[in-house]
Amino acid sequence: MALEIEDKFDVPADFAVPDLAAVRGSAEAVELVAEKLVAVYFDTADLRLAARGITLRRRRGGHDAGWHLKLPKAKGVRNEVTHPLTRSAKIVPRRLSDLVLALTRGEPLVPVAELETVRKVTSVRDADGRQLLEVADDNVKGTVFATAFGEDRHVERWREVEAELTGGDEALLKRVGKALRKAGAIPAGTQSKLARLLGDRILVPVLAEQEDGTAGAVVVGYLRSQVTALLAQDPRVRQVEEDAVHQMRVACRRLRSALRSFSDVVAETTGVQDELRWIAGVLGEVRDLEVIRDRFARTLDELEPRLIAGPVRARLGEDLERREGEALARATEAMKGERYFALLDRLDTMVAKPPLTPLAAKKADTTLAKVADRSWRRVAKKYDEARMIEDPEARETAMHDVRKAAKRARYTADALKPLLGDRASGLAGRAKAVQESLGLYLDGVVAQEVLLEETERAREAGEDTFTYGLLLGLERAAAERSRAVFPRVWDEVTSVAT
Structure with missing residues (x-):
């Protein structure tokens, strides 16, 4: 993915681009040869991509001819995924169509509009001739295809200017923008030509509003932020980007935790919670293997070379990486299925x-503060119950429940930080300390299980298993240390709480 940093402006028909060489930070402004660009835009019949600020096009002409998918990232910055031109002008490449499946949900992508642009580019350069910024002066003819909306063919013409950084800094972009405004340009009413052309054909979902300061406003606002986070991570998971699986899994967990904690405010969500647990579990298989592979790699790096016998690095590296890849394939396959699409539909609704x-109509500060306090009391109750259990195996299961309760309390407190401030931050910190302390023990248990599986595979292959035994001992010792230290961690967080 590439990042675009740009500003767009509407200009009158007689607009003249000012002398950009006079802008501080630039040395010369070179007018390049004009070019004609023809872009066909694809979307679902109900314009689901456009409603989310996403554009998917097939462009001919210019230096960047090909397929372009632009995904929103932040204000003024977009993620762009490109693909070479294909023979077919009507079928979107699978690589790109898969990246928007969370929005199309199986609906076909069809041509909805065409933009013909005659572009004159001014290249802003430094004293060494290095390009810092491009200013594109575009005369546009936009056509809405009749077949897409069951209406007559619609044509519009307009002119706009776009300043895009190519090597300079954002301060230069601001100065160039100021020069363009002085010459008569005004900030564009829309950030894309397509949005301008399609206008009110783009149906932005109408969201029910809650009164400010109410419990409903706070909870629903948080839920919406986490649904947005989940959808933002979806294409990153499909692109196998760093930390994407983890972040999407966290969004699922935060949503599920909020629905459980705030069930007195938002009701009838048990089914959604169950489905969030399902997709988080699918992603969890990938994440767990990723974490355990990195864990073993670090441990092996710390061992003396003479203690590493046989192809242990390959088994704990390549073998686990292969299994991780298989798990990722299962996850992305699940994310192409009707069950996943149905979950997204339910979240939207x-x-x-x-x-x-x-x-939900009650005041947020008093109503939700009670929820936060209740979430911490639940952690304490779970721990009290666990300490009363004598059977080691049953007690270990109970301690796992303590960890889950702490995670839920942490997520609840995180959701309430804008409302409760330091009070929520303190609760989140205590819950995180409990969660992470118990998590160290759980991670050690999981690591031991994986080591036993890999040891058996190595033994069957006739390999030396000495190092596996050594690693197993190290993991067991680390897990026991984590368990032994937890009572002290608990005493510390509860003393802070009181």
């Missing part, structure tokens, strides 16, 4: 028209 209870 839930945040657009949330099933609120009468408690």
Whole structure:
């Protein structure tokens, strides 16, 4: 993916690009040969991509001819995924169509509009001739295809200017923007030509509003932020980007935790919670293997070379990486299925028209503070119950429940930080300390299980298993240390709480 940093402006027909060589930070402004660009835009019939600020096009002409998918990232910055031109002008490459499956959900992508642009580019350069910024002066003819919307063919013409950084800094972009505004340009009403052309054909979802300061406003706002986070990570998971699986899994967990913690505010979400647990579990298989592979790699790097016998690095590296790849393939396959699409539909409906209870109309500070306190009391209760269990195996299961309760309390507190401030931050910190301390023990247990599996594979292959035994001992010792230290961690967090 490439990042675009740009500003767009609407200009009158007689607009003249000012002398950009006079802008501080530039040495010369070179007018390049004009070019004609023809771009066909694809979307679902109900314009789901456009409603989310996403554009998918096939462009001919210019230096960047090909397929372009632009995904929103932040204000003024977009992620762009490119693909070479294909023979077919009507079928979107699978690589790109897969990246928007979370929005299309199986609906076909069809041509909805065409933009013909005559572009004159001014290249802003430094004293060494290095290009810092491009200013594109575009005369545009936009056509809405009749077949896409069941209406007459619609044509519009306009002119706009776009300043895009190519090597300079954002300060230069601001100065160039100021020069363009002085010459008569005004900030564009829309950030894309397609949005301008399609206008009110783009149906942005209408979200039910809650009164400011109410419990419903706080909870629904948080739920919407996490649904947005989940959808933002979806294409990153499909692109196998760093940390994407983890971040998407966290969004699922935060959503599920919030729905459980705030069930007195948003009701009837048990089914959605179950499906969030399912997709988080699918992603969890990938994440767990990723974490355990990195864990073993670090441990092996710390061992003396003479203690590493046989192809242990290959087994704990390549073998686990292969298994991780297989798990990722299963995850992405699940993310192409109707079950996943149905979950996304339910999430959209839930945040657009949330099933609120009468408690949602109450003041947020008093109502939700009680939820935060209750979440911590639940952690303490789970720990008290675990300490009373004598059977080691049953007690270990109970301690796992303590960890899950702490994670839920942490997520609840995180959701309430804008409302409760330091009070929520303190609770989140205590819950995180409990979660991470118990997590170290759980990670050690999982590592031992994987080591036993890999040891058996190595033994069957006739390989030396000495190092596996050594690693197993190290993991067991680390897990026991983590378990032994937890009572002290608990005493520390509870003393802070009181």
